[in-house]
Amino acid sequence: MAxxxxxxxxxxxxxxSLAGMIWPFRRGAxxxxxxxxxxxxxxxxxxxxxxxxxxxxxxxxxxVRLLFAAxxxxxxxxxxxxxxxxxxxxxxxxxxxxxxxxxxxxx
Numbered sequence: 001m002a003x004x005x006x007x008x009x010x011x012x013x014x015x016x017s018l019a020g021m022i023w024p025f026r027r028g029a030x031x032x033x034x035x036x037x038x039x040x041x042x043x044x045x046x047x048x049x050x051x052x053x054x055x056x057x058x059x060x061x062x063x064v065r066l067l068f069a070a071x072x073x074x075x076x077x078x079x080x081x082x083x084x085x086x087x088x089x090x091x092x093x094x095x096x097x098x099x100x101x102x103x104x105x106x107x
Contacts (some may be wrong), residue, residue, distance in 0.1 A: 005062070006044065008067040013043030016073035020081075038080035046072020064078045 017039030050068035055088070 005047065005065065009043040009047035010040050010068060012066060012069045013040035013073040013076075016043065016070060016077060020074075020077040034080055034084070038076045043069040043073040044077020046075070083106065
């Protein structure tokens with residue numbers, strides 16, 4: 001594995017995360033950081049996983065490994081967005097349920 005392959009995976013992940021900011025998601029600095037980390041980690045993990053799935057070591061396999069990295073970045077972004085939405089739904093529901101629970105005890 002060459003270092004230029006890892007750099008290309010990171011860049012693919014960063015590009016996917018920037019494109020992923022089109023989706024409705026947390027805006028601001030935290031949303032950007034979460035997108036960048038998820039995209040880059042997904043690309044690197046999928047790029048490394050491509051060596052387990054496709055163990056040959058010729059130079060002709062680079063586009064396939066880049067495709068793995070792109071799919072991994074998109075998958076990681078999808079998972080990050082799903083987790084974020086689920087957590088935000090819980091935060092919205094908790095205060096209302098806490099208010100109703102307090103009223104039933106007091107009232």
